[in-house]
Amino acid sequence: MDHLDVLESRTIYILREAFNKIDNLAMLWSLGKDSNAMLWMARKAFFGHVPFPLVHIDTEKKFPEMYAFREHYAKEWNLDLRKGLCPPVEEMDPTLPPAARSAARKTAGLNTMLAKEKWSGLIAGIRRDEEGTRAKERVFSPRGGQNKWDFRDQPPEFWDQFKTDFPPDTHLRVHPILGWTEIDIWRYIQREGIPIVDLYFSKNGKRYRSLGDQDITFPVESNASTLEEIIEELQETKVAERSGRAMDHESEDAFERLRADGYM
C-alpha cells in the first residue's frame, strides 16, 4: 500500500464506523476540494451509494462556479442534498473582527439546520495541517449542548477506537480526512480523477487555494493551471493554504473562537 492507499483505507474505515454507530448522520459538503475528495471516498466505502444526506450551508455569497458545480453533481451523483441558509451578519457577535463575524454566519446557519434536522452526527472535511486549532481535533469530536467544542477536555482516541457513546444532547463531528495534507488531497484528486470547481486553477496569474465566501476569500499568485502544476507548486511553496481566508488572520484567536463556538 502506498501513502494514499493508507490514508484512503483509514478514511473509509472512519466513514463506515460513523455510519454504523450514528443513527442520524449527515455529511457537510462545502463544494471545496477536500469535501469532494471525502464524498468520493464515501461512495467507495458504501459501494457507489451515499447513505446519508449531503448538507450545504449556503451563505449566499459563494462563487457562481460553486453553485453550478453543486447543482450539476448533486443530480449526476444522485445525492440527497439539503441546503441551509444563514442569518444576516448583523445578528452575529459584534465583538468578532469583521471577516470572522461574516464567517460566523455559517456556524449560525449550521446550528439552525441542526436544530431542525436533529442530526446526531455531522461528517466534516477538515484537516489537521490547515490550521493550528484543527491540528488538535479528534476524529470523533463531541459537541456539547450549544454545539460548543471543549478543546480542553477532549476524549482519548487510540487504536481506531472512537468515542461513539454520548448523552442525548450532544452531537458528534466526524473528521474522516483529519490526517490528510493539502498535497495528499491533490494527489488523490489526480489519481482518482475527482471533479472539482475550476477556481482552483490559475487564470491571469492567480488561483484560489481555498474556497469560501466571495467577499472574504482572496486568490493567491500562481500560474498553476493543471493538477500536475498545482502539486508541483505545493512541493515548493511556503505560503500557508488558508492565507487567502481573511478570517484566520484578523487577530490571534479569532479562528479559535469561531471553532469553539461550533465552526467547522
Place this chain on the structure above:
Amino acid sequence: MTDPAVHTTPPLKIVIVGHVDHGKSTLIGRLFHDTGSLPDGKTEAIQAMCERRGMPFEWAFLMDALKAERDQGITIDVSHIQFKTALRDYVMIDAPGHREFIKNMVTGAAQADAAVLVVDGMDGIQEQTRRHAYLLHLLGIQQVVVAVNKMDLVEFSEARFLQVADDVKAYLADLGIDLQHTLIVPVSARDGDGIVTLSDRMSWYDGATLAESLDTLQPPITSEQLPLRFPIQDVYKFDERRILAGRLESGHLKVGDTLLFSPSNKTAQVMSIEAWQAKDRILGVRAGEPVGVTLDEQLFIERGEVASTVTNAPMLSNVFRGRIFWLGHKPLVPGNRYKMKLCTAEYMVEVEKIERVIDVKDLGSARGTQVERNAVGEVVLRTRGLVPLDPFDVNMVTGRFVLVEDFDIVGGGLINMDNYADQRPGQTVKSTNITRVEHRVPMEERWKANGHTGGILWMTGLSGSGKSTLAFSLEQYLFRLGYQVYVLDGDNIRHGLCADLGFSPEDRVENIRRVGQAAALFARAGVLVLTAFISPYRADRDRVRALGSDIFHEIHVDANLETCEERDPKGLYAKARKGEIADFTGISAPYEPPVAPELHLNTTEQSVEDSVAILADYVSKKFALTSR
C-alpha cells in the same frame, strides 16, 4: 526539489514525550525551523506574540497554537505537524507532559511509529519521564530516540550527559527496550545545538544529530505475514448484494477462500470482493486494505464477528488477562462491569481480579485492590460469551481492547493468554472425567539426575534449510557429552504417530499439535528434545509455546528460498515447481517466519559446523546445570 518517490511511502509518525518543562515543544519548534520546514511568516508571527506578552522568543508557541495554552505555557492537547528531512517526511505528534494529561499523551503516542523521549540535562529522569517511557512500551512502541536537552544549563558537560544517558539506559533496559538501536543525543533545543548540526560547544560528542537519529528509525512492519484477521465492521444491503465490509487487520484474502467466522463458528466461501468502480475490482486483498465481500451462502453474520482461515483462527475465551492503563476518574475495582471494544466487537466484561498494580517509578509491583487513574495494572476480565481474540504479542490489533464506562473510554489493555486455554470447540479436550495426577518425582530431581534441565529446541524453517542436519549433528554432539537428548524429525514422525495425516493445512496443524504434545511430554520427562519440522504457521508454533513458555525455545533455521531450492536434498522443490506437489511451503504455501525466535541461524551463510557450535553454546548456557 524533493524526490517524488518519497511521497509514495507514508510519513513516519513520531511522538515527542517527556516530563513537563523538559522542553518538548521548544525542541519541535527548533527542529522545524532548522530543517526549513516552517511556512513563511511563522517565525515573525511567533516573535510578535512574544513581544505582545513581553517575553523572550519562545519556540514552543509553534505547537501551542491555542491561546489558552500560550497563557498557561503548557501544552493542553495533541498537535500534529508535518516536517521533512532529505530522507523522508515525518508527522510530529506533540504530547503534553503535565500529569493530568496522560489521556492525550496516550492518544498521541498510540498513533506513533517511534518516539523521542526528551530529558532535561539538569533535572535528569523525572516521574513523567518514567511514566511516558512505560506507556510507550505498553503501546508497543519499540523505537526510541532520547534527547538529553538543555545541555546549555549544565555547561555542555560530557560527564553530566553520560550520567543522564546511563540513568535512561538503565530504565529502558528494565522495560525490555532494545538498547542496541536506541540513540541518545545531547542537545540544546533553545539554541539549536545538536539538532541538525553538531555543536562546537560539545566537541566531545561526534555521534548523530537529532535529525540524523530520526532518519535511522525504521518504518512500521506490515502484518500481512500474520494469519488472516478480518473483523466485520458492517453488513450492507443497499442493493441485491449482501456485502460484509471491514478492514483486513492482518493476513490476506482472495476470492474462493473459505472463511471461518468467530465466535459463531460458521464457515462460508468468498464469492466476490466488491468495489464501487470497475477499476478497483480485485481478486485479493492484503492487510490494511478496506474490503467488502459476498459469500456463497447467506449466513447471519453481524458486526463484531472475526473472519479468519479455518486453520489459523483466533483463540476463543471468556476469560483473559489484560495489562491495562487506566484513564478513568473512578478507579478500576474487582466486580466492576465495563463495555469492552475489541476491534469492531463490543462485549460486557467484569473485572474478576486485580493480579498486580505496577509502580512505574521502579517497575516494582504491588498487590493492589484497585487501579487508579493514570496507573497500570494487570487484571483478569471475564465475559459471558466467548470472545475471539489473540495474545497481544501474537497479533497487536486483535490483542488489544478499550474499556468504556458510561460514555467515555476509560482504559486500554493488552491481552495475555499465558495459562488460559483456547476454548474453541473441537480443539478442546473431548474426553471428560479426566483428572491430572501429580508425579511423585519432582521435576528438579529429574534435572539433577540428568545434569541439565528438560526442554524443547523447536527448529523451524523452509524445507532444505538444514533443520534435520543440524538436529542430528547436535543430538550426536550432546549425547556424547552425556545429555538426555532426542530428535523428533518430520519424516520419522509421519511414519508412525502422524501416519494418518496428509499435507492439507488442517492436517499440518494437527501434525504440529501432536508433535508439540509429544515434545512437551519428553521435556517433562527431563529430556532435551530437538524437533525438526517446517512448522510454517506461527500460530501453530505459538500453540506449542503455550504448553510451557519456559521450556520452549524457538530456533529459526533461516536459509533463503534460492539456497534451499539449490540444495533440494529430497528433490521436492523440483517436483513442486513442476506442480507435482500441491501446498509446498515456500512455493505454493506460505511460511510465516518467527517474530522473536530465541535463536536465529543464518544457514545460507553459515557452515553446518558453525551453526552446531552456536547451538551447542546456547544449550550449555540455557540447559546445563552449574554443577556440570
